[in-house]
Each structure stands twice: as C-alpha cells, then as structure tokens.
Amino acid sequence: MRRILIGVALSLAAPSAGWAQETDGEKFNFFSQPSLSRAQVLADFDECRDLASAVQPPQPGYTYTPNIVAAAAVGMVQGFMKGAQRRHMFDAALRKCMSIKGYGRYALTKEQAKAIYAGSWQQMRERLADRALAPIDGLTRIDP
DSSP states (O other), rough: HHHHHHHHHHHSOOOOTTOOOOOOOHHHHHEOOTTSSSHHHHHHHHHHHHHHTTTOOOOOOOOSSOOOHHHHHHHHHHHHHHHHHHHHHHHHHHHHHHHTTOOOOOOOOHHHHHHOOOOOOOHHHHHHHHHSSSOOTOEEEOOO
C-alpha cells in the first residue's frame, strides 16, 4: 500500500516529458488583430472557443487489479491526467484556430491577465475583444 501511494505521489509531482513547459511569458497571453471589426473579433472568439471545447483526450486504457485500493488510486491518477491533457489540448486547439484566422499571440504579465480574465465569460469576452483591437505597442509576440 505504501509503495502505491509513493508511486502515485511521484507520478503527480514529476512533470511529463512529453509536455512543453510554459514560461511565464507564454502562460498569460492574448490574441490581437487590430484591423478587424469588433463583431468579427467576437465571432472569431466564439467560434474558436466552441471548436476547442469539443476536443477530447483519448480514453485511457483499462488496468485490472483485484485490490480495490489500487484500482481507486489508478482511477484517481487517470482522472488527474485526463484533466491536464484536456486543458493542454484546449489551449493548443484555441491557439491553432486563432492563428489560422490571422491573429497574433502576445504575452501578458500576471497582473494584466488577472484584469482581463476576471469575471464571467461575457465580461472576459468584451475585454478580450477590446485588447484584440487595441494597438500592439511594444508587446512581445509569441509564436503560435
């Protein structure tokens, strides 16, 4: 039992080698294309968000064990992994969709991100549109 718990703790603590580690500059970002109309920017955000929300990670394989505690631990770990995979896949799909539509991705500080991403989706959507239409003035562009 102790070995299982240690294994679970180590697997959760160690970052996966297959995932790119984001730097602070890439963790907080926004999309910009000042040449568009506000209605077009809002439509693009909605379309890309809907498309990215439909992305699902692959189903995990099944692990048989007669030990109920081990089965619970495996299920818990698979649940954590699926949640992380889904977040990474959503972010990647959103970046790809916005990139295809011609938007540039720019870095934000943590404080700027808190101000933009606070509140309900409708409030965030309005602030994101404002930011997407504003001039870029010296901001760091991030590759899609």
